[in-house]
Amino acid sequence: MRNEKTRTRSTVYSARAAVATSHPQASLTAIEMLQKGGNAVDAAIAAIAVQCVVEPHQTGIGGDCFAVYMPRNADAPIALSGAGRAPAAANPDWYARQGITELALDSAHSVTVPGAVAGWCRLIADHGKLSIGTVLEPAIRLARDGYVVQPVVAQDWLQEAPLLANHPVAASVFLPDGKPLPEGSIHRQPLLAATLEKIARDGHQGFYEGEVANDMVACLQDHGGLHSLDDFAEARADYVTTISSRYKGYDIVELPPSGQGLAALMMLNALDGMDLRDPGLSEADRIHIFAELAKLAYHHRDELFCDPDFGSTPVQQLLSPQWAEFARSRIDMKKAAAPTVWPEVTQLDTVYACVVDEEGNAISFINSLFHSFGSRIMAPRSGVLFHNRGAQFRLEAGHPNAIAGGKRPLHTLIPGMVMQNGQCVAPFGVMGGPYQAAGHAELLSNILDHGMDMQQALDAPRSFVYRGVLNIEQRQDESVIDELRSRGHDAQWSPTPIGGGQIIWRNPQSGVLAAASDPRKDGCALGL
Known part of the structure; x- marks a missing residue:
């Protein structure tokens, strides 16, 4: 339902076709x-x-x-x-x-x-x-x-x-x-x-x-x-062959490394074993959970992901229930932790x-x-x-992502798709360089954990931890950032909006399309 206090625009509904981009033209x-x-x-x-x-x-x-x-x-x-x-x-x-x-x-x-x-x-x-x-x-x-x-x-x-x-x-x-x-x-x-x-x-x-x-x-x-x-x-x-994981009854499809879609699936696997609807969780708790999981997923990304023509990323290990449990076990709700690579793993603007x-x-x-x-x-x-x-690329010889002739670097670009029973439910994507993997997890959680519609899910305030700094969009209360700092996060107000995104969700019963475009950009969703 439309919330006039926070809504920036409406979800666009169409019975025939829909598009969503970051520019009206x-x-x-x-x-x-x-x-x-x-x-x-x-x-x-x-x-x-x-x-x-x-x-x-x-x-x-x-x-x-x-x-x-x-x-x-x-x-x-x-x-x-x-x-x-x-x-x-x-x-x-x-x-x-x-x-x-x-x-x-x-x-x-x-x-x-x-x-x-x-x-x-x-x-x-x-x-x-x-x-x-x-x-x-x-x-x-x-x-x-x-x-x-x-x-x-x-x-x-x-x-x-x-x-x-x-x-x-x-x-x-x-x-x-x-x-x-x-x-x-x-x-x-x-x-x-x-x-x-x-x-x-x-x-x-x-x-x-x-x-x-x-x-x-x-x-x-x-x-x-x-x-x-x-x-x-x-x-x-x-x-290339896609990789996927289950989240709240849906199959989330991503591209394999050298892209970072695997990091998004790693975060979602860990989140799938948590109850983010728990009314006892505060907004600071939610941001803290996402930050801790992002630090872990991105640390593994930086250490292990590479061009498959030049090395082997341990995809199955990182998508295993064991890694998800390891990630959840690393979350201390009272304190920010330094990321570490899972000891069981084999190390091998947009x-x-x-x-x-x-x-x-x-x-x-x-x-x-x-x-x-x-x-x-x-x-x-x-x-x-x-x-x-x-x-x-890295310049350290022997690193999985070390530069080499004909090699593709670690990529932040990750188009996503939600599937169910072999059918496409939603093509979606989030812009913002490194934020994209965390953004995929945050967007889908907004929809599947919190019941937001497509536009609400894109409108919602964002946070992102990267290279030790936890950026938070300035629509949050001052008390939230104070609480996160008390847990050891280097939390600060983001100087710019975090990322962007688009999504089109198909109702499996009626076939009606619900399309949305991020208000952080100039674009829009349109339908036929």
């Missing part, structure tokens, strides 16, 4: 694709391509993508990893000889070969109904003719302006006259429009070979990168869109540059802004 584009005869895949990729133009700090064709797609009558979800790989020449020894001890966020060494376009092209070819040219047409038009800067985009743009100032090519595009664009202004990216047109015409080859690839490789090499034309020509997106179409096909899709404006390195003739996902 992207949501509208997804609807338009469905009206043209496209399916969920076409609509999601068209929306994401538009977001690569209108939310340039969050995502771009120089980034990566991931998807979970559930055709209506399929036996299992189809999962795709569009994670970029490190240049073939990259290895810890090379960096050690150069005296490089970290992969700086604005360094070419933090740039892996972008995987987003490879993912788009493969999904459309295998599962779409429209051509890549039709799907990209709205994004091309907005990049060429201009789009209006929305309020949250403008706010983020202003905050990140000092970082752009040190990168002349990116600054010439995103800081015209030396200033970020205010809300309501019109922005154009003609070079990006031309590159999107090449992809629309030539598909995968239009980006990873020829003129665009030559420009990208030359740019990265000019910035000291080890990238080659061969690295780009060999780029691909791969189908946009999101979801669509359910009229046929019942559902997709959960995420695309990112990682940090705001990625590496801030922009190829000068193609207008491609590169992500900095490679900063997640």
Whole structure:
């Protein structure tokens, strides 16, 4: 039921199809694709391509993508990893000889070969109904003719302006006259429009070979990168087998490592053995429980998760009842604890869109540059802004996530899906870099433990502990943060809203769709 004291917007209900994204133009584009005869895949990729133009700090064709797609009558979800790989020449020894001890966020060494376009092209070819040219047409038009800067985009743009100032090519595009664009202004990216047109015409080859690839490789090499034309020509997106776990009677589906979806499932497994509806639990108790479990899950993530082509993450052990019991046993309700790796284990900035179409096909899709404006390195003739996902690599030889040629780094991007009895109940996703795994657990707990509707679950105040600091959104009472500090947490008010998210939930009896979009972003949910 709608709560007028706390509600920011209503859940959108539809009997036919629904979309939810973080930008109104992207949501509208997804609807338009469905009206043209496209399916969920076409609509999601068209929306994401538009977001690569209108939310340039969050995502771009120089980034990566991931998807979970559930055709209506399929036996299992189809999962795709569009994670970029490190240049073939990259290895810890090379960096050690150069005296490089970290992969700086604005360094070419933090740039892996972008995987987003490879993912788009493969999904459309295998599962779409429209051509890549039709799907990209709205994004091309907005990049060429201009789009209006929305309020949250403008706010983020202003905050990140000092970082752009040190990168002349990116600054010439995103800081015209030396200033970020205010809300309501019109922005154009003609070079990006031309590159999107090449992809629309030539598909995968239009980006990873020829003129665009030559420009990208030359740019990265000019910035000291080890990238080659061969690295780009060999780029691909791969189908992967999903992992899942049960929570409150539902199957929660995630992508396997090198993504962090496993961490979300680890948290949910531990929470599944707890009664979060207990009226004796305070808000401080709830935040404390999530913080303690997040610290444990993320500690295991950082120590063990890796590209499966280069190592083995102990997925089954970490999803076992024994790990969940270990995690629960580590929670002292009176005191914050330091995380530790389970002794039994074998050690071996983002946009999101979801669509359910009229046929019942559902997709959960995420695309990112990682940090705001990625590496801030922009190829000068193609207008491609590169992500900095490679900063997640480690430089310690022997670490599971150590950089290596052709290797994918630990990824924070995780599209999610809720299933029941073999049917898709809800595609969902949460933005916010590292927050995503904890965000998945928090969002689903809001719905399945606390009975919130879709919009309430996204609206609810958030908290997130990362690198020792417990950030809490400022809608909580002062007494909550005082109580958490008394338990030993380094708790502080979050300087910005935590993450974002979208979800579409299908009622299994009526088939009615309930769609919601996070008020922390500019976007919206729409239905047909």
